[in-house]
Amino acid sequence: MEFELPTIAPRVLYSKGGFNFTATMLSACIVTGALIIFAVIVRLFFLPRWEKDLKHVSRFRMFIEWAVGMFDSNSEDMTENYAKQVGAIYFGCSAFIMFGILIELLGLRSPMSDLNCNIILGFITFFAILFIGFHKKHTRRLVHYAAVIPLVTDFVVPFSMALRLFGSVFSGYLIMDIVYQTGLRNVLPVVLEPLFTLFHAVMQAYIFMFLSMNFINEAIE
DSSP: OOOOOOOSSOOEEEEETTEEEEHHHHHHHHHHHHHHHHHHHIIIIIHHHHHHOSSOOOHHHHHHHHHHHHHHHHHHHHHGGGHHHHHHHHHHHHHHHHHHHHGGGGTOOOGGGSHHHHHHHHHHHHHHHHHHHHHHHTHHHHHHTTSHHHHHHHHHHHHHHHHHHHHHHHHHHHHHHHHHTSTTTTTHHHHHHHHHHHHHHHHHHHHHHHHHHHHHHHHHO
C-alpha cells in the first residue's frame, strides 16, 4: 500500500504578502485562546467561591490544586527565591505543550510538530537562565562565561531543547499517521491514539518543565 508521509513543514492555510499562516499556527492560536479563557473562568468564577468555602472540595478543585502545587514544590526545590515567577512561567509553558499535543485528538496538527514553536519555548528557558543567573550572581556570572564551554553550553540550550521536543512530538505524529494508513485504520487508532497522545502530552510537558528548572538551578548555584 502506497501512502504519503506527513511533511516536516506544516501545511500553509493562508498566504499574503510573504506571510504564511500555517496549520500549526492555527493550532497554537486555538490552544492559547482556550487556555486564556479557561484561566479567566477559573479566576472569576471558581477561586472566589473556593476562598469563601474552604471545606468544600470537588474533584476539579483537587486537580487544580494538585497541578499548581506540583509546579510550586518543584520550583521551590530547584529555583529557591525565584520559585514564584519560575513556577508560574513553566506552569503556562507545560499547559501549552500538553494541550498543544492533545489537540491532535481533534484532527489538528500539534504546534509542537513545528520547529519554530519549539525554538520559541527553548528561548523562554534561555532568557530565564540569563536573567536569573545575572540577577543572582551579578558580575560573577560574567566570570562564568569567561570559559568557552559554559558559554557554548548555555547558548546551545534553546536549540537542544527545541530539537528534543520537536523530535519527540513529530515522531509521535508520524507514527500515528502511519497507523492511520494501515489496513486496520478503523480499529487501531481508536484504541492507540487517545492513550498514546495522552501519555505523550503529559510526559513532554513534565520533561520540558523538569529540564528547564534544572538549567535554572545550575545558573543560580
